[in-house]
Amino acid sequence: MMDYPLTVRTIYQRAQALFPGRQLVTRLPGGVRRTTYGEWAERVARLAGGLRDLGVGPGDRVATFCWNHDRHLEVYFAAALMGASYHTLNIRLGGDQLAYIVNHAKDKVLVCDAELAPAIGPVLPGLDTVEHVLVLDGDDGQRPDLGFGAEHGYEDLVERSAPMTAWPELDERQTAGICYTSATTGNPKGVAYSHRALYLHSLVVGLVDTAAISERDVLLPIVPMFHVNAWGMPFAATWFGAGQVYGGPAPTPADYLRLIRDEGVTVSAGVPTVWLGILQLLESDGGDLGPLQRIICGGSAAPVSMIRAYEERHGVEFVHAYGMTEATPVTHFSRLKSGMDDLPVEARYGYKAKQGLLVPGLEQRVVDADGDEVPADGKSMGELRLRGPSIASEYLDDPRSAQTFVDGWYHTGDVATVDQAGYLHVVDRTKDLVKSGGEWISSVELENALMGHPEVAQAAVIAVPDERWGERPLAVVVRKPGSEVGEAEVVASVAGKFPKWWLPERVEFVDEIPMTATGKFSKRLLRERFVSRLHEEEGSDER
Numbered sequence: 373m374m375d376y377p378l379t380v381r382t383i384y385q386r387a388q389a390l391f392p393g394r395q396l397v398t399r400l401p402g403g404v405r406r407t408t409y410g411e412w413a414e415r416v417a418r419l420a421g422g423l424r425d426l427g428v429g430p431g432d433r434v435a436t437f438c439w440n441h442d443r444h445l446e447v448y449f450a451a452a453l454m455g456a457s458y459h460t461l462n463i464r465l466g467g468d469q470l471a472y473i474v475n476h477a478k479d480k481v482l483v484c485d486a487e488l489a490p491a492i493g494p495v496l497p498g499l500d501t502v503e504h505v506l507v508l509d510g511d512d513g514q515r516p517d518l519g520f521g522a523e524h525g526y527e528d529l530v531e532r533s534a535p536m537t538a539w540p541e542l543d544e545r546q547t548a549g550i551c552y553t554s555a556t557t558g559n560p561k562g563v564a565y566s567h568r569a570l571y572l573h574s575l576v577v578g579l580v581d582t583a584a585i586s587e588r589d590v591l592l593p594i595v596p597m598f599h600v601n602a603w604g605m606p607f608a609a610t611w612f613g614a615g616q617v618y619g620g621p622a623p624t625p626a627d628y629l630r631l632i633r634d635e636g637v638t639v640s641a642g643v644p645t646v647w648l649g650i651l652q653l654l655e656s657d658g659g660d661l662g663p664l665q666r667i668i669c670g671g672s673a674a675p676v677s678m679i680r681a682y683e684e685r686h687g688v689e690f691v692h693a694y695g696m697t698e699a700t701p702v703t704h705f706s707r708l709k710s711g712m713d714d715l716p717v718e719a720r721y722g723y724k725a726k727q728g729l730l731v732p733g734l735e736q737r738v739v740d741a742d743g744d745e746v747p748a749d750g751k752s753m754g755e756l757r758l759r760g761p762s763i764a765s766e767y768l769d770d771p772r773s774a775q776t777f778v779d780g781w782y783h784t785g786d787v788a789t790v791d792q793a794g795y796l797h798v799v800d801r802t803k804d805l806v807k808s809g810g811e812w813i814s815s816v817e818l819e820n821a822l823m824g825h826p827e828v829a830q831a832a833v834i835a836v837p838d839e840r841w842g843e844r845p846l847a848v849v850v851r852k853p854g855s856e857v858g859e860a861e862v863v864a865s866v867a868g869k870f871p872k873w874w875l876p877e878r879v880e881f882v883d884e885i886p887m888t889a890t891g892k893f894s895k896r897l898l899r900e901r902f903v904s905r906l907h908e909e910e911g912s913d914e915r
């Protein structure tokens with residue numbers, strides 16, 4: 373067989389050649405911006421030429437501090453195609469972590485949105501390797517002065533630069549992009565994505581039994597492009613010629629719902645908190661989801677009640693997905709096998725709420741503390757380990773690699789079960805399990821059940837110290853607007869679903885649950901808030 377390199381150039385050239393008229397749409401505060409793959413491909417070549425003129429070459433890194441939009445996608449491809457790499461910065465991180473990430477990655481150029489200038493401006497003096505800053509114009513056409521010195525207007529650079537006409541030959545194993553994990557302790561860890569990994573992951577995302585993205589689709593990636601390439605969806609959509617719609621600066625659930633309805637979106641991907649927000653809008657305005665056919669949901673476990681609401685009330689297929697930064701990122705999709713449509717309703721949704729089946733090309737093991745595989749009985753718990761061509765083998769220049777990548781396997785730190793049908797169910801993160809009286813309680817399963825209550829908007833469960841049992845679960849709940857539901861009613865709503873000793877004795881009602889930089893519940897901040905206050909309280913009642 374030919375020794376043909378697997379690089380993102382194949383993705384770019386196919387979109388340019390076969391789908392030049394397909395649209396890319398970006399929401400702006402004053403309307404929408406429309407372009408086509410043909411126009412976008414020309415701009416990618418011009419941007420690459422401009423970056424070359426600024427001194428960017430093979431091995432260099434171009435950071436992005438941007439919302440989701442077509443210009444962000446231009447940077448993805450321009451940097452990778454010229455032999456450099458893009459590096460997405462999480463816009464929700466604090467200044468210290470941003471400075472660490474940029475300096476650790478040795479970024480040479482930084483691209484930022486005008487709207488995000490106030491967040492990145494104070495960080496610039498502490499960046500050691502950045503030589504140029506490209507600023508995208510704001511909605512008013514103005515570009516803020518960040519006082520950096522070597523600043524350039526992004527649009528000015530693209531317009532004045534000659535396009536690259538001869539792309540360099542690339543090694544499929546060289547880095548195309550970089551993303552850093554959102555560390556809960558210590559500094560974030562970098563993961564370098566090779567061309568080969570992005571190529572293979574993009575193919576997997578297009579399979580019928582995964583996200584099934586095709587030329588017939590219009591994709592709205594709600595998950596941020598700074599978070600593991602918006603789960604790789606933009607690469608797959610570009611390759612297959614799907615239309616793309618982006619939320620632009622500071623989008624709200626109402627903005628997403630409007631885009632779905634107005635722009636013919638057929639598939640969208642985002643975290644559960646976003647889909648909960650959109651579901652509440654649907655309940656209040658009585659409208660529908662227009663042409664939307666599939667929802668891809670990941671980042672954290674989706675409540676069964678929400679899955680059922682989308683499928684039964686709105687006729688939209690809800691596909692649970694699972695993955696991590698270290699895996700490029702999606703490793704599992706939960707779609708029913710043939711024959712499962714005839715299962716009882718509860719059983720069907722039980723499968724749909726699991727993380728699902730391992731995608732083709734990867735291997736998994738679920739092992740106990742001794743490293744032995746646990747039975748595939750849907751009950752025995754163990755740590756999930758993964759390996760395959762889209763799984764990282766190390767962190768970027770980080771000695772912590774040795775703790776996580778062992779004997780050719782990535783140790784995820786996720787506790788899971790596998791059933792006889794092969795469906796993975798992630799019980800919890802190791803650090804988030806509640807160990808009560810020597811037995812494990814899954815915070816994730818309790819959260820999903822609590823959010824099934826019709827008056828509960830959000831629920832998070834953390835472990836709090838207990839003199840008698842070691843730890844007990846504490847539920848932190850956000851009521852739906854207008855609700856006055858109480859502690860006893862909330863606990864009673866899940867009493868029949870779990871053993872008595874799983875049930876939280878305490879429920880704390882809050883206005884909002886703090887989120888991490890990637891849109892998940894911040895268990896660390898909840899522990900900081902509640903554990904210290906409850907630490908001296910009397911132990912919980914007898915089970």
